[in-house]
Amino acid sequence: xxxxxxxxxxxxxxxxxxxxxxxxxxxxxxxxxxxxxxxxxxxxxxxxxxxxxxxxxxxxxxxxxxxxxxxxxxxxxxxxxxxxxxxxxxxxxxxxxxxxxxxxxxxxxxxxxxxxxxxxxxxxxxxxxxxxxxxxxxxxxxxxxxxxxxxxxxxxxxxxxxxxxxxxxxxxxxxxxxxxxxxxx
Amino acid sequence: xxxxxxxxxxxxxxxxxxxxxxxxxxxxxxxxxxxxxxxxxxxxxxxxxxxxxxxxxxxxxxxxxxxxxxxxxxxxxxxxxxxxxxxxxxxxxxxxxxxxxxxxxxxxxxxxxxxxxxxxxxxxxxxxxxxxxxxxxxxxxxxxxxxxxxxxxxxxxxxxxxxxxxxxxxxxxxxxxxxxxxxxx
DNA sequence: TCTACTGTAGACCAATCGATCTACCCGCGC
DNA sequence: GCGCGGGTAGATCGATTGGTCTACAGTAGA
Numbered sequence: 001x002x003x004x005x006x007x008x009x010x011x012x013x014x015x016x017x018x019x020x021x022x023x024x025x026x027x028x029x030x031x032x033x034x035x036x037x038x039x040x041x042x043x044x045x046x047x048x049x050x051x052x053x054x055x056x057x058x059x060x061x062x063x064x065x066x067x068x069x070x071x072x073x074x075x076x077x078x079x080x081x082x083x084x085x086x087x088x089x090x091x092x093x094x095x096x097x098x099x100x101x102x103x104x105x106x107x108x109x110x111x112x113x114x115x116x117x118x119x120x121x122x123x124x125x126x127x128x129x130x131x132x133x134x135x136x137x138x139x140x141x142x143x144x145x146x147x148x149x150x151x152x153x154x155x156x157x158x159x160x161x162x163x164x165x166x167x168x169x170x171x172x173x174x175x176x177x178x179x180x181x182x183x184x185x
Numbered sequence: 186x187x188x189x190x191x192x193x194x195x196x197x198x199x200x201x202x203x204x205x206x207x208x209x210x211x212x213x214x215x216x217x218x219x220x221x222x223x224x225x226x227x228x229x230x231x232x233x234x235x236x237x238x239x240x241x242x243x244x245x246x247x248x249x250x251x252x253x254x255x256x257x258x259x260x261x262x263x264x265x266x267x268x269x270x271x272x273x274x275x276x277x278x279x280x281x282x283x284x285x286x287x288x289x290x291x292x293x294x295x296x297x298x299x300x301x302x303x304x305x306x307x308x309x310x311x312x313x314x315x316x317x318x319x320x321x322x323x324x325x326x327x328x329x330x331x332x333x334x335x336x337x338x339x340x341x342x343x344x345x346x347x348x349x350x351x352x353x354x355x356x357x358x359x360x361x362x363x364x365x366x367x368x369x370x
Numbered sequence: 371t372c373t374a375c376t377g378t379a380g381a382c383c384a385a386t387c388g389a390t391c392t393a394c395c396c397g398c399g400c
Numbered sequence: 401g402c403g404c405g406g407g408t409a410g411a412t413c414g415a416t417t418g419g420t421c422t423a424c425a426g427t428a429g430a
Contacts, residue, residue, distance in 0.1 A: 160304070
């Protein structure tokens with residue numbers, strides 16, 4: 001509990017949105033989960049729930065971007081993508097398919113700023129992946145299109161996998177993305 | 186207004202879930218949108234909101250399955266997939282990125298039965314697509330994996346496209362799926 | 371010491387949530 | 401005529417929603 005209320009709010013917000021979605025996450029539940037006073041929400045996020053969710057979406061997005069940098073920093077992009085997908089599959093199963101991607105959940109929020117924060121996260125991931133593909137010798141335009149597609153496809157596979165309570169869609173994605181990366185790289 | 190309250194409830198439910206998600210759709214809003222008495226909900230769907238949403242998810246899923254049968258019934262699978270994606274992109278833009286896929290929204294619901302209904306819809310679409318791929322001469326296992334992936338990838342692209350208020354992710358998907366369908370077919 | 375700020379605790383607000391209820395209207399079959 | 405069931409209209413329920421409020425503890429700086 002060394003973290004301040006702001007960090008606890010962000011972390012709890014991500015966890016609860018992963019489980020219940022944006023509209024399904026209530027402030028009362030968030031308060032008891034984070035052990036935070038109600039007032040602290042509006043002290044750190046004057047815009048209320050929307051601003052808190054948007055901030056936690058950005059936090060989760062940049063955390064994942066850092067993961068992508070670490071995993072794909074050196075060498076084989078195809079191997080890095082496969083690694084990330086299998087790790088996602090492992091986590092999904094370990095959590096009994098109860099938790100999804102917080103960015104995807106934010107992408108379905110009612111609030112436009114929250115959806116925009118999700119879009120920004122997707123975009124930053126694709127940028128990261130695209131740069132790695134260019135470093136492997138791909139044409140820039142090809143790399144950008146392929147990178148955007150891989151991000152969207154993996155997110156879609158995760159969504160289908162969670163609803164079906166099966167990791168197979170993720171392994172399908174790993175396989176087909178592997179074909180795409182093998183074909184032109 | 187020739188339709189009975191059950192049909193109106195299903196149709197309004199689909200429309201509102203596309204816009205606000207499952208948890209974001211309130212029964213009061215649903216009632217005034219459908220012009221239906223509150224009692225009619227529990228007459229046709231004794232399980233309440235959850236049962237109504239699950240039923241509307243199944244209805245939307247089988248409607249889309251029928252569309253896939255019509256579009257892909259004869260001939261070129263790649264052309265059919267491209268056609269569906271471009272139509273989705275056109276609709277998304279025409280609706281100013283306000284409406285998403287009702288099945289995808291259901292896939293993020295809190296309720297397990299609702300998520301299962303979404304998974305069933307995804308599965309039925311993939312079955313349809315897989316059969317068309319087999320008819321083109323693909324191996325069954327390849328066709329099934331590829332079909333599941335295409336469904337997930339297009340759904341992911343639609344999700345990213347709506348959040349980014351851009352049709353580009355959908356056109357990226359059309360392009361890359363075209364590569365996959367051209368590679369092995 | 372006094373002040374100012376952060377944080378906690380919790381009462382409180384109007385509004386809305388999903389759900390249940392009664393009352394009444396209407397059309398169909400007996 | 402009579403009863404029955406589907407449909408509408410709307411009051412009402414307890415619970416919960418996001419948000420605002422006051423009161424108070426602790427701590428750092430003037």
